Amino acid sequence: MSEINNLRNMPGSIQQSAAGYYQRWRLIKDTLARYGVIIGGLGILVAIILIFFYLLYVVYPLFVEASATPVSQYAVPEQSLGKTLFLEIEEQNELATRFTDNGQVVFFEAATGKTVLTQAIAVPEGVSITSFAPGSPANAGVFIYGLSNGGAVVVKDQYKVTYANDVRKIRPELSYPLGEAPLMIVETGTPLDKVALKWEDDATVIAAKTGGKIHLVNFEKEQSLFAEEAALQRLDADLDVQADGITEMLIDKNGESLFLAGRDGSISFFNIADKSAPVLRQRQNVVEAGLSITRLAFLNGDLSLMVADSSGLVAQWSKAKDELNNVVLKKIRAFKVSDQPVVAIESEQRRKGFMTFDVSGKMGVFNSTAERRLLEENFAVSPVAAALSPRANALLLQSGDGQVRFWRVSNEHPEVSFGSIWGKVWYESYQKPEYVWQSSSAANDFEPKYSLTPLVFGTLKAAFYAMLVAMPLSLLGAIYAAYFMAPAMRQAVKPTIELMGALPSVILGFLAGLWLAPFVEKHLAGIFSMLILLPIGVLLFALFWQLAPKAIRHKIPDGWEAALLIPVLLFTGWFAFWISVPLESALFGGSLREWFSRELGIGYDQRNALIVGVAMGFAVVPTIFSIAEDAIFSVPKHLTVGSLALGATPWQTVTKVVLLTASPGIFSAVMIGLGRAIGETMIVLMATGNTPVMDFSVFQGLRTLAANIAVEMPEAEVDSTHYRVLFLAALVLFMFTFIFNTLAEVIRQRLREKYSSL
Template identity: 50%
Template sequence: MYQPIIEDSPGVDYNTPAHKRYQSLRFLKDYLTRWGVAVGGLGVIAAILLIFIYLLYEVAPLFKSAEIEQTSTWAQTITEKQRPLYQSMEEQAELAFSITTDGALTFSSTRTGEQKYRYSLPLPAGSSVTTITSDPSDGNLLAAGLSNGQVIIFKHAYRITWPDDKRLITPKVTYPYGESAIDLVPDSQPVSHLSISDTEDQLLITGLGDNRLNMTAFTKEADFLTEEVTLEEESVTLPEVDGRIRDVLIAPDQHWLYVQSGSESLTLIDISNINQPHVMSETDLTTSSAKVTTMTFLLGGASLMIGDDTGMISQWFMVRNEQNEWSLQRIREFELAGEPITQIVPEHRRKGFLAADDKGNVGIFYTTANRTLLTERLTDGPVEQLVISPRSNYMLISSNGSTEFWSVENEHPEVSMSALWGEVWYEGYEQPEYIWQSSASNNDFEPKLSLTPLAFGTLKAAFYAMLLATPLAIAGAIYTAYFMAPAMRRKVKPVIELMEALPTVILGFLAGLWLAPLIESSLAGIFALLLIVPIGILLFAFAWDSMPSRIRHAIPEGWQAALLIPVVLISAAIAMNLNGTIEATLFNGDLRAWLTSELGIPYDQRNALVVGLAMGFAVIPTIFSIAEDAIFSVPKHLSYGSLALGATPWQTLMRVVLLTASPGIFSAVMIGMGRAVGETMIVLMATGNTPIMDANIFEGMRTLAANIAVEMPESEVGSSHYRILFLAALVLFLFTFVVNTAAEIVRHRLRKKYSSL
């Protein structure tokens, strides 16, 4: 059979120079377009991967364990009179401060052990230092218990100068209440255990002498002109405590006195009224046959850290029960190495602590995150002194006559999976809760970094927005694409799509300053809209269907929806005008108060209802535009074939058009949900921005995106707070990726299933 070729085509010459140039240019354009699209697509994938990698780069350090490295070691000759009772470091970790039994205050280089400065306590003749304690709310305020039953209160501070551009740290020892020793224990008995608490109004000192607990209170009076503080002494009679007293601590708020006696018992004494102290409770601190070996406060003095001879360390703090009564509760436990705990050293600025046992094992822990960051054997014998620097970046370990100086890398101990996503029992709370509170006004603050309420708020805001937007957008898309006249569609569709161009900050501004007060004052009318407007539309539809055909046919096919505009406006006006009548008749004049008093549902002005309306308004154009295009793109021969076989327009819509367009409609809903999940300004301005977990439509929330927008400018670069905000961004990124991937899978299955129609 003859096969025609291009050269034989009549009237067309494909071999002319002009046509060859045209073909070459077209091939070049096709080639460039193909590679341009490929490079653009790969560029998008690369950009997404780079964003993901950068987020991981910022987030990964959060879950890194602590690391230590020995920097130097130096030997020291120790006699009985020079035995160190207390050690600490200053801010820069250049000077180590030590107090010995002979009252010597020495400041030595942490790197070499060379003594730089030396002072002496003004000890009474013939006395020595038996014990040292620090104020839990001010670590630089110390009290020295003496062998003659007296106490000396002093404070060490540091001044930094820069001679010849070199940093010089000069220590200073002061005596805020005078150099004279204060009598505490009668009959000149040695002070074996000591605790102090200093506030603006009162100084409390308690110490143990001959197994008897003694307390002295000093009321402060400040001179108005000279600002000189004078102390008015008052002896406090404490109740008897059973068993041999082993340790005693005064809470920083001077409400509680903790007395550990025997091997496992803790007596809680209420000293809020120093004239009538009384025993509140007695608590067993250990389980089975374990014995308490050490006890100290965590930063802030709200928590007690108890170590025992099995290597367990437990955290305790006061909890108020349903009867408004306080009780000491065991909150969480940590394990070092199974040997008796000898020391627990709290960090100066975080809720972490170090612990050592009598075999030389040292551990680094963090309470809120319930995290064991490091356990390692660092010496061959028991640790005599364990010191952590104020910035928690260095530590000193004294053992067997030598001192080792270690650098510590432990930047983000506050973070763990349980702290981020689980319920955490925070200090002062009645039970474990999900809480986000990243900052506070005091240094003793316990960061509450749970992302759960933020994730909950994100889903809550998206749910209420989609609840409003999805049915309206899809129903509008169906009518516009399938029933509306083409001329009317050409006007309506661009107007709705133009809504998407409205800045969300404007929508948030209107939602917060106009819509929220309107809903608050007309709440009954808003709910009446949901009933009266549909009823009005149905009544109008019934009336229109009952009209003579000549009137109905006077309106061109597909333009009937325009008649609903005044119906909707009038119905809405009627509903809003009935607000006062409905509230007076059914809700005693105030629906909000009725919800709170009768149903126990609190009402916040900026709430999820406001977000649902405002963000739903922002999401509707996205869903409408994509869904309308999908429905309108259904091949007409499918609709005509269905109608020709006797199906009604509604049956054709439900069984042919919507099924064929279902992949596009599903994609529209998923893209709309992605827009709702990632929305920032509307939820930021219209929700009250409170990170609470409450499904109540009348309560606010805080979303992940809004939280990032609010707190990122205030966060310290590289801090745990800063990196957790990046973690929130990573969670949003992964959520969007998973949802879009699932949506794409569903869309392909729908397309495959209904492509044969």
């Protein structure tokens, strides 16, 4: 204004020059503003697109197929030292080991076959090797030889890493954990036809099939104060089972379970926790009639047996509890590996995966949790022995033609599949398939559970209860404030509610978790009483106000009636909490929470969806209220005045004219509030038990996608499966908000076109 006044006081020519200057400057500012808005908008779009593609970049490797690449092929090292019983690769994939039937151990370079070291097992003269068995995946590197004189030798290979002149060198060696002298399993001198081993530093369990019996021996080390070496204490037991038909034996890593496979296709499951009195828990036929068990192996963790049969099927039988709470074997899944008998199963040492070979040399790599075949190769040669490296990134195959093949394997994220992320999975030791998120454990043989379904469910559940609280309060409050409330009162109420939106969500979460949750738990009956009595109290006051004399009613200016409700609401709330104690004693046996559990079977967690609904609803109310109130208040006055002039009541005008005209803005307010509820992190993180359960009960906890990312991302190893699945959760959350916002914009535009003619 001062510039215009100064311009008017100037001479004419100067006025024209100044006017041109100001006009040009205004055009420049308009152009800068226009291009600034365009650049800013395009920048936001580019940022969103870059975020989307970065999420895809991190998530994409989860769905890359596994691959295998041949590295080398060579003749069996030291073939003259005997037939191969077992192959093994060390962790760095540099050295491999071949165990022979003559008691020779050959260490050689995995890539070239060059012999590094040969050692002979300490077998007494005149005694031959009659059986051999490796330990379970948990006892990798430990082996047992059964001898013809009834003895057994336990050996352990080791790979010691040294650095000379900054060059890494791996030196192999053999050790005898229980001594070089054979342990006499049976004193009769009967050969050990089958052996199985569970080894630990302080306790070793050996099962042996000999003379038509299954003999169980437990060795425990006891250290004496006066002896340098620990003495072995021995405990023997015979199993009450017919041993003639036994073809495979396995002992789990805890030394508490023994599994015997028979020629008839059955598995006998023994509890050997008490080594002096083994108990048969279960005898189960695990293959169809007419088929036989061709291979038996533990999956990593020793909770599951992988049973291969002569039809080319590999079934997973896992320990679980039955209806009587007894631990039994249950078939949880099966893999059709081949149309020919499977002759080899090699389990991964660190994941729930395994490798199979059939008689024709067809190789398959599978993951049990993901329930999918990851890799398939046909070597077209009959396998003699096969080995999978500890990191499952290399394999060795010795074939019947006297050749060893060394392959590199790329299989980074086998646990992930569409089924394991979104479907029910039957995990080990579970009674049935379930949706589970459990990404870590203290045990190395843990089965990761990466189901995003409970997280998505928790996200929608939290948003539902938050909107259930926020929508009625905010929308009805917006209608009243914009249309019925006095202007002076509106000028005080609206800024106050909008100021609530400035409260940090971490403060709301802190108050909800440490104050609101214990308060609601203690006064649960009062909360429900208040939900019932507040509407009744408001209606009774409204009836009283309608029946009050006009002289009293006219003393209150129009639009200020809501102020009279404040003491009514306070009194009704106080009365609800006061009456809740005698109500609980009279109707619910003294505790409403215990009554829910006892009579309805509904559990109660202190931090639950009710707390989230109240706290997050409180956070969402300012957003919805502010946008909806602006939309309603912006409805042109000629529409409302015209409706009233035609005889419509104020409520008819609101429902038939105002809300319809303001519906695009109201819908936008609701969708923006929903987006805030879906993406909220700190409130749900602090106000819930953060448990990923799928229970719609308002008294149970939950875990949302955003809270899960905040909790677990700092602990996730970069580029691990866990790390990438968290990014997948972020991508799902991104898509949620994108889809909701897109739908909201489409619906808002249609509402605007439909009611713009009013």
